[in-house]
Amino acid sequence: MIFSNANLVTFHGDSGYGIVSRGAVVAADGRIAWIGPASQLPARYNDLPNHDLEGRLVTPGLVDCHTHLIHAGNRAHEFEQRLQGSSYAEIASSGGGIQTTVAATREASEEELLVTALKRVDILMSEGVTTVEVKSGYGLDIDTELKMLRVARRIDQLRPIRVCTSFLGAHTPSPEYRDRADEYLERVCLPALEIAVVENLVDAVDGFCEAIAFTPGQVSSVFQRAQRLGLPIKLHADQMSDLGGARLAAQHGALSADHLEFASVAGVRAMAASGTVAVMLPGAFYTLRETQLPPIAEFRSHYVPMAVATDLNPGSSPLHSLLLAMNMACTLFRLTPEESLRGTTCHAAQALGLSDAGRLWVGYHADLAIWDAEHPAELSYRMGGTKLFARVFAGELTC
Incomplete structure (x- = not known):
């Protein structure tokens, strides 16, 4: 399935959040099959179910x-x-x-x-x-x-x-x-x-x-x-x-x-x-x-x-x-x-010695946390009152 219209925290690179604005993530067989700007989504994925995240923040699980x-x-x-x-x-x-x-x-x-x-x-x-x-x-x-x-x-x-x-x-x-x-x-x-x-x-x-x-x-x-x-x-x-x-x-x-x-x-x-x-x-x-x-x-x-x-x-x-x-x-x-x-x-x-978790990269586990937040700093800023909108494990929505 596709998770689209989101601001993605990929952690691509050794510094910065690696944010992809208005991005999309394609999950297949529990892994990330494609990630990038939604405007560049390959046509071969057009028939997949698409979850519009309405501009929410997405981080790795x-x-x-x-x-x-x-x-x-x-x-x-x-x-x-x-x-x-x-x-x-x-x-x-x-x-x-x-x-x-x-x-x-x-x-x-x-x-x-x-x-x-x-x-x-x-x-x-x-x-x-x-x-x-x-x-x-x-x-x-x-x-x-x-x-x-x-x-x-x-x-x-x-x-x-x-x-x-x-x-x-x-x-x-x-x-x-x-x-x-x-x-x-x-x-x-x-x-x-x-x-x-x-x-x-x-x-x-x-x-x-x-x-x-x-x-x-x-x-x-x-x-x-x-x-x-x-x-x-x-x-x-x-x-x-x-x-x-x-x-x-x-x-x-x-x-x-x-x-x-x-x-x-x-x-x-x-x-x-x-x-x-x-x-x-x-x-x-x-x-x-x-x-x-x-x-x-x-x-x-x-x-x-x-x-x-x-x-x-x-x-x-x-x-x-x-x-x-x-x-x-x-x-x-x-x-x-x-x-x-x-x-x-x-x-x-x-x-933990895991080489396929903790980032939003192709080939990694499709484990995502979707937040009602605009910027990733909000996750450390708040004390209580989780901003979690939904959780994705192995490409499947779990809450």
Whole structure:
């Protein structure tokens, strides 16, 4: 079918929005078959159904490249604790934090996790998201890690959305292996990863490199196993301190390093050399009331692509709106609206290793977000009240 009479944000080129005014997109077999000014539409497409978009703005479907949306329970009580002066690290060290969610997620059935995950996915879809990354990491035992990944694999069977899974067994040592991180990795994390690969449940491997989680050496052991299995890697890096996570991710050729508030100049340079995407997670920065800003100027000067994601999770970023994450990235981190939109389209797709999403180009997935807006900056400007008019997934209108 044809989507015509629209202002298209193509992201053709390395700068600017690549806007095609009064443009048209032809979708065939789930891909973009033709794109350009509607006045130049080839005659061979004249008989296709034509949706007149009446001058609306069309962007690539949004990509949320970092979420923990499969989990049970919530941590509102920890929100209160932080407001009363407790730090995230203090709560975690006292048995709260991730371990609270682990206990609830272990108790939940696969069906219960699926129901709550679909509710979160529906919210993201209502704001134009067509691709979402979903992590494990709230099981920390073999059965629950696999349960989470099986739920993730069911999402795109029930909703018109593309799902990429990340195995995050190296999130933190489980309560059974507290202070025995190496043993946890050998007995739980790595065996769970091997089974997940056999069952085709995992697209990438992630880790958390931080004092409250795993050391660079421990994360390296997980990444080495992942690479032997032919899997790309990602890393929660330098969120609370500079443990060299950005450099570690770059040394392993990671798709992305995420958070990065404390990343060093050396780490940024290493990411630039390896092509690793920097994923900005302003929801966690906001929720934890952090003050150390990611080195945005260094990322720009070294041409490190920056993505933006919700980090949707029950503890440090209970954020269900990628549009609000875009606004936060601009307001808190001083990204431009163009950087923010690239960060939730082409750069987010790059952070997931996707070469056919995040732009409006011939051959790419025909995933579109159609907005009641005149200029793309409006998407980062507003706080609440989505301007989404319609969403197209694989060439089909879904709302």
